[in-house]
Amino acid sequence: MTTSQDANAKARRVWEKMAPRYDRDIRFWERIWFGGGRHWVGARVEGRVLDVAVGTGRNIDVYPADVVITGVDLSPAMLAIASRHAADLGREADLREADAHALPFDSDRFDTVVCTVRCPSYGQPGSRSSRRNGSRPAPSNGYTPASPD
Numbered sequence: 683m684t685t686s687q688d689a690n691a692k693a694r695r696v697w698e699k700m701a702p703r704y705d706r707d708i709r710f711w712e713r714i715w716f717g718g719g720r721h722w723v724g725a726r727v728e729g730r731v732l733d734v735a736v737g738t739g740r741n742i743d744v745y746p747a748d749v750v751i752t753g754v755d756l757s758p759a760m761l762a763i764a765s766r767h768a769a770d771l772g773r774e775a776d777l778r779e780a781d782a783h784a785l786p787f788d789s790d791r792f793d794t795v796v797c798t799v800r801c802p803s804y805g806q807p808g809s810r811s812s813r814r815n816g817s818r819p820a821p822s823n824g825y826t827p828a829s830p831d
């Protein structure tokens with residue numbers, strides 16, 4: 683296994699375990715830490731939207747009705763919740779398992795790329811210090827996710 687496969691396997695294990703309680707936990711942080719942050723994002727997306735590390739799909743609530751939603755995540759358990767959430771909201775969304783660092787799309791496929799709460803940087807050399815410095819390492823396929831944090 684390569685370092686990045688190891689890191690992804692580890693991240694997947696963590697998020698598979700976290701999935702059942704993610705919505706409850708993040709709701710608290712949404713209130714005290716980044717109140718309004720998701721609406722900030724929702725007001726800026728347009729067209730074909732790629733939500734990288736979509737998690738349980740909490741951004742879907744704030745996406746305008748006319749955007750086309752694609753979401754990727756490493757964790758099938760997070761994606762299963764996102765899928766139910768989209769259905770509950772009556773939204774169509776192409777949700778699939780994929781690594782943010784090896785996205786299975788052409789780089790001109792989307793109009794907006796979103797990554798919220800914590801952009802995945804596991805396995806990227808130097809990524810933790812890059813995040814502390816406020817910079818965002820571009821994934822290897824040319825996507826540069828934008829986020830308000």
Ligand SMILES: C[S@@+](CC[C@H](N)C(=O)[O-])C[C@H]1O[C@@H](n2cnc3c(N)ncnc32)[C@H](O)[C@@H]1O
Pocket residue numbers: 690693694697708734735736737738739740741754755756757760780781782783797798799800802803804
């Ligand atoms: C803190 S949650 C954020 C979820 C969502 N973006 C939100 O705003 O609530 C981080 C998510 O990143 C996913 N993740 C971590 N590393 C990833 C990677 N390399 N590729 C895709 N998803 C990844 C995890 O499975 C988890 O669902």
